[in-house]
Every structure is written in C-alpha cells, then in structure tokens.
Amino acid sequence: MAAASSQGNRxxxxxxxxxxxxxxxxxxxxxxxxxxxxxxxxxxxxxxxIERLERALVDxxxxxxxxxxxxxxxxxxxxxxxxxxHLLVLEDRVLVDEVVRWITRERVNAEYAFHRVAQKYMAAxxxxxxxxxRERVADMRDVTxxxxxxxLGRAHGIDLSHLRDAVxxxxxxxxxxxxxxxxxxxxxxxxxxxxxxxSHAAILARSLGLxxxxxxxxxxQEVISGxxxxxxxxxxxxxxxxxxxxxxxxxxLVRRQITLEExxxxxxxxxxxxxxxxxxxxxxxxxxxDDVEAVQACGAxxxxxxxxxxxxINRDHPPSEEEQYEAYRRVAAALCPQPVIxxxxxxxxxxxxxxxxxxxxxxxxxxxxxxxxxxxxPEMFSVxxxxxxxxxxxxxxxxxxxxxxxxxxxxxxxxxxxACKQQLRARGQPFNEHLETGAxxxxxxxxxxxxxxxxxxxxxxxxxxxxxQYALAVDRMNERIAHLYEPTHPAILRLxxxxxxxxxxxxxxxxxxxxxxxxxxxxPLLLGLGVHELSAAPPLxxxxxxxxxxxxxxxxxxLAAWALQQESAAExxxxxxxxxxxxxxxxxxxxxxxx
Ligand code: PEP
Ligand code: MG
Numbered sequence: 104m105a106a107a108s109s110q111g112n113r114x115x116x117x118x119x120x121x122x123x124x125x126x127x128x129x130x131x132x133x134x135x136x137x138x139x140x141x142x143x144x145x146x147x148x149x150x151x152x153i154e155r156l157e158r159a160l161v162d163x164x165x166x167x168x169x170x171x172x173x174x175x176x177x178x179x180x181x182x183x184x185x186x187x188x189h190l191l192v193l194e195d196r197v198l199v200d201e202v203v204r205w206i207t208r209e210r211v212n213a214e215y216a217f218h219r220v221a222q223k224y225m226a227a228x229x230x231x232x233x234x235x236x237r238e239r240v241a242d243m244r245d246v247t248x249x250x251x252x253x254x255l256g257r258a259h260g261i262d263l264s265h266l267r268d269a270v271x272x273x274x275x276x277x278x279x280x281x282x283x284x285x286x287x288x289x290x291x292x293x294x295x296x297x298x299x300x301x302s303h304a305a306i307l308a309r310s311l312g313l314x315x316x317x318x319x320x321x322x323x324q325e326v327i328s329g330x331x332x333x334x335x336x337x338x339x340x341x342x343x344x345x346x347x348x349x350x351x352x353x354x355x356l357v358r359r360q361i362t363l364e365e366x367x368x369x370x371x372x373x374x375x376x377x378x379x380x381x382x383x384x385x386x387x388x389x390x391x392x393d394d395v396e397a398v399q400a401c402g403a404x405x406x407x408x409x410x411x412x413x414x415x416i417n418r419d420h421p422p423s424e425e426e427q428y429e430a431y432r433r434v435a436a437a438l439c440p441q442p443v444i445x446x447x448x449x450x451x452x453x454x455x456x457x458x459x460x461x462x463x464x465x466x467x468x469x470x471x472x473x474x475x476x477x478x479x480x481p482e483m484f485s486v487x488x489x490x491x492x493x494x495x496x497x498x499x500x501x502x503x504x505x506x507x508x509x510x511x512x513x514x515x516x517x518x519x520x521x522a523c524k525q526q527l528r529a530r531g532q533p534f535n536e537h538l539e540t541g542a543x544x545x546x547x548x549x550x551x552x553x554x555x556x557x558x559x560x561x562x563x564x565x566x567x568x569x570x571x572q573y574a575l576a577v578d579r580m581n582e583r584i585a586h587l588y589e590p591t592h593p594a595i596l597r598l599x600x601x602x603x604x605x606x607x608x609x610x611x612x613x614x615x616x617x618x619x620x621x622x623x624x625x626x627p628l629l630l631g632l633g634v635h636e637l638s639a640a641p642p643l644x645x646x647x648x649x650x651x652x653x654x655x656x657x658x659x660x661x662l663a664a665w666a667l668q669q670e671s672a673a674e675x676x677x678x679x680x681x682x683x684x685x686x687x688x689x690x691x692x693x694x695x696x697x698x
Contacts (some may be wrong), residue, residue: 111357112342112349112442117294117319117327118585119339124353124360125291125314126333126345127324129425131260132268139251141215144206144552150207155531156213159253164193168172188239192246198224212531270333270537271341273326277304278668279416287311292334296322299585301568301618310390312642316341318582321677363689375651377587377659383651384636385644390617392430395437397641402648405441405499406434407564407638408616411487412450421483422535427490435498444541444564445491446449447484449473449505468572468579473506480513488523490571495535503564507542517559537682545569545617550598557609565602565634567617571595591675594665596632603626603633609664614638622691624683628675630656646690653686
C-alpha cells in the first residue's frame with residue numbers, strides 16, 4: 104500500500120490482520136541468504152580461511168548424511184535418495200576450487216566467496232533447457248544455505264536473542280520456519296510486505312495477541328532498524344517517528360482497550376450461551392503443546408484445531424513417535440475431559456519441511472500437501488497416527504484429516520489408522536478404541552460430497568481459510584488480491600450451508616476452525632448457517648464468547664436466511680457488522696483513530 108505523510112509522521116498503510124496497538128523500536132529482518140557479510144582478509148589469513156571453508160563443507164556433509172539416514176529409516180530409500188543430489192553439490196571440486204580461488208584472489212571471507220560462486224551456478228542452472236538440471240537449483244540453494252549457516256554459526260529462522268527490548272518486527276514475509284524458533288517475547292507487533300489475513304504471519308500474530316499488518320509494500324525500504332514507530336492493527340497503519348499529537352490520540356485508544364480487556368476477562372469463566380439459551384462451544388486453535396496454558400487462560404472449552412506441522416518444521420528429521428506422543432498427551436491430559444482435536448500433518452502449501460519438500464512446486468497450495476503427502480509417506484504418517492492413538496488413552500482426543508477432497512482419501516487414512524491400532528494392540532499399548540475421526544471441509548469438492556464423507560466421519564470442521572481460497576480461486580497469501588478474499592461471498596455462504604445440511608442429515612456436528620470463527624462480526628452468520636461450534640486463536644476466544652452472550656440464535660438464523668438470498672458480499676458484510684456492533688458496541692468502539 105502507498106505510503107503517505109501527515110502531521111510530520113511517516114505513515115505506511117497495509118491490511119490490518121490482528122487488532123491492537125503497540126509502539127517501540129523497529130527491527131527489519133531480511134532472509135538469511137540476502138545478508139551475507141563481506142570482509143577483506145590479510146595475506147596471512149588466507150590459509151586459515153580455506154581451512155574454515157573445508158571444515159564447513161565437512162560439517163554440512165555430516166549433517167546431510169545424518170538427515171539422509173533418518174529419512175531412510177522413517178520414509179524409505181526413495182525419499183532418502185533425494186539427498187544424493189545435495190551431497191553431489193558438496194563434492195563438486197570445480198565449485199569448491201572456484202570458491203578457494205575467490206578467497207585467495209579477492210582476499211574475501213569464505214561465506215562471501217561461497218555465496219557469490221553458488222549464486223553464479225544457480226543462475227546458470229536456472230537458465231538451461233534441461234528440466235532435470237533446472238530442478239537442481241533447489242538442491243543447490245538448500246546446500247548453500249546449510250554451508251552458510253555453518254560458516255556464520257547461525258541457526259535457521261529469525262534470531263532476536265541479541266535484542267535487549269521487544270521490537271516491532273518488519274519483514275518481507277514470515278513463514279512458519281522463520282518464526283518457529285523466534286523468541287516471541289521479543290516481539291511487540293508484526294509488519295510484512297506480503298500476505299493476507301490468512302497467511303502465516305497473520306495467524307501467528309492473532310494467536311500471540313500481537314497487533315499486525317500485512318501487505319505493506321516497500322516496508323523494507325521505508326523502515327530502518329531501530330526507528331521508533333507505532334503500529335495500529337485496527338486501522339492498518341505503521342506510523343514512523345510518531346508525533347506527540349499522534350501518541351496522545353493513541354493513548355486514549357489504548358485506555359479504551361484496557362477497559363474492554365477488563366470486560367472480556369469476566370467472560371473467561373462464563374459459558375458462551377446465546378440470549379435465547381443455546382450453548383455454543385468455543386474452542387481454541389493451537390500450534391504446540393506449550394499453548395495449552397493459553398487455552399486454559401482464555402476460557403476455551405478444549406482445542407478445536409491442533410496444527411501439528413509445527414512439530415515437524417525446521418529440523419533435520421521428523422519427530423519420533425515418542426516425542427509426538429508426549430506433545431499430544433500433554434495437551435490431552437491437561438485439558439481432560441475437554442476435547443482435543445489433533446489435525447494430522449498439513450505440510451506443503453506455505454509450510455515446508457526442509458528435508459521432505461525439497462522440490463519447488465509451481466502451485467504449492469494445489470500440490471503435494473497435507474493428506475496427499477501423508478498417504479504417500481505411510482511410514483511417516485503411521486508414526487503420527489500411533490502417537491495420536493496413544494495420547495487418546497490419556498484424554499478426550501479426536502483425530503482430524505486435512506485437505507480431504509473425496510472419500511477415497513478418508514478411507515485410505517482410516518485403513519492406516521486401523522493398521523496402527525493393530526500394531527498398538529500387538530505392543531500392548533492402550534488407546535481409545537472409539538477414537539473419533541473427522542474430516543476437514545476445506546476443498547469445494549468435499550462440500551459437494553459431504554453426504555458421502557459424513558457416512559465415514561464422526562464430525563466435520565470447516566477450514567474457511569482454504570475453503571475461501573479454493574472456492575474463489577484467490578491465493579490466501581497474495582496481498583494484491585486480498586480484496587477478493589471475501590468470507591461473506593454468497594458462494595462461501597452456500598458452501599457452508601451445504602456442509603451443515605449434509606451433516607445434519609447424518610447427525611454430525613460441524614465446527615469452524617478457520618479464521619472466520621475468530622471474527623466477532625462473522626460469528627452470528629456462521630451460527631445462523633448451522634455451525635455448532637467455533638475454534639479460534641486463544642486471544643480471540645473471549646471476544647467471540649462475549650458476542651455470543653449478546654445475541655439470539657434466532658436472529659443469527661434470520662441473518663443467515665437473509666444473507667443466503669443476497670447477491671453482494673459487501674452488502675452481507677454490512678449487515679453482519681450492523682448486527683455485531685448493535686449487540687456488542689464495546690467490542691468495536693475503541694478501534695478507530697483518524698489521522
Ligand atoms: C483452514 O484452512 O481454514 C485451516 C484452519 O487450516 P490452515 O489455516 O492451517 O490451512
Ligand atoms: Mg487449511
């Protein structure tokens with residue numbers, strides 16, 4: 104979005120994706136391979152620098168062999184062979200000799216020399232006709248990053264450990280692998296140049312309760328690390344060097360927010376019951392076992408979505424059955440008897456596993472993702488299913504399959520689940536024989552065959568983040584078309600209604616665990632369309648409960664019946680807003696500041 108200036112403040116605009124206001128110093132983060140330091144060497148330092156390079160190559164080779172061995176054990180020889188190409192890059196003497204020549208002739212450090220030579224190779228490979236060679240660019244990039252990590256002694260992802268105070272983090276994009284190890288206590292708010300309300304940065308910000316903006320174009324050019332700024336996650340602005348007047352205006356807004364938070368604290372211990380007496384379970388979405396404390400603190404009634412892929416990313420081998428069992432067990436035991444819906448691995452799309460998804464795909468969201476990937480990796484999938492089954496002995500665990508497009512995938516997953524049960528019986532390990540399995544409804548084809556899926560599921564959970572992207576053909580990560588990503592599009596309402604109708608005929612309950620469920624404005628519409636329960640990021644749970652306690656289910660049904668007759672997404676959104684604002688004005692009063 105364009106930058107503008109007012110009252111001497113520099114204002115950058117973006118898409119507000121997580122509410123709240125924060126102020127502090129900025130920290131601009133650029134991906135690892137964009138920042139390779141260069142320094143000059145003295146003549147006598149050159150031999151030691153070449154030795155340092157050789158050592159990094161040996162360490163990288165050892166690391167790759169280790170990964171290859173682990174992948175062979177878990178996923179078989181074919182997947183492990185992928186690493187032969189990586190190892191060949193390291194053994195390429197022509198490349199290594201050229202790096203050594205750079206160090207010697209240019210008298211530059213090893214990381215800079217390696218980076219320059221690798222860039223040249225990648226550019227050459229990318230331009231050849233031969234498809235096989237072109238695909239080697241990804242291998243080369245992976246190996247280059249590993250070698251540079253060894254040379255620079257840096258871990259994958261964003262390292263904020265050197266910062267004394269928390270910062271407003273500004274980045275081009277924030278992927279799960281960038282942020283998984285990041286010290287979240289050092290972050291006041293997030294700003295990215297790309298993304299949309301359902302991109303990882305937005306979901307992360309909401310789950311941490313941090314204000315955030317996405318789609319702030321040229322943020323990396325405009326913002327300088329260390330600059331003082333104010334981030335308004337309600338109205339979508341990042342104000343650089345805010346004036347005293349602006350700080351005063353926002354001081355008022357922050358005070359209104361504090362009043363609201365006090366009110367919201369009251370609903371934590373109260374159930375979400377509508378004014379006409381319907382109880383709506385509100386659950387929480389989590390990404391790791393540690394989030395269980397946030398679930399308890401926000402007053403959620405269990406976990407409606409445990410995104411398990413975060414256990415898998417940024418590591419050299421998949422987590423073992425024991426490690427996964429421990430994570431799922433911890434959550435299940437802490438919340439028992441409340442339900443914990445564990446979603447099986449949803450890698451692919453924007454969530455990559457460094458050693459597994461090594462090929463660049465043209466359309467990752469339409470590609471080797473989620474249940475498709477798991478069914479082709481049965482050994483790895485079974486490790487997870489056994490861990491979930493074992494955790495089911497310790498709490499109210501349910502399992503949910505992501506990206507189901509038709510009944511065959513559901514059947515194949517169930518066959519594997521049954522085999523895992525047999526293995527556990529043979530081992531004498533306990534599990535819940537009646538473990539419930541559910542399907543995520545997030546692909547339009549799943550909606551169309553929901554009646555068939557309902558015969559083989561115990562529950563449905565609608566993943567609106569993906570359902571909207573696939574139904575409207577709008578990439579959920581792309582800020583340029585974010586305006587087309589419309590949750591109130593008539594087609595989306597019909598898809599949700601078709602799902603709840605099919606579920607009702609089969610006697611199934613339907614939840615929503617996409618981001619729509621955490622937006623108070625849209626909650627009455629979802630309930631009116633026949634959704635039984637909602638699952639949202641923990642910081643959003645109190646406002647969802649607060650809103651539910653101030654509406655009648657009958658008026659939500661009237662709203663939905665009216666909306667299903669409408670043609671315009673904007674018109675539907677307007678009426679949803681009007682209803683929510685009238686029912687719970689306090690939730691919205693404190694959001695606006697005009698600059
Ligand atoms: C969804 O698609 O709505 C969902 C909850 O899953 P994710 O955002 O992890 O794809
Ligand atoms: Mg999804």
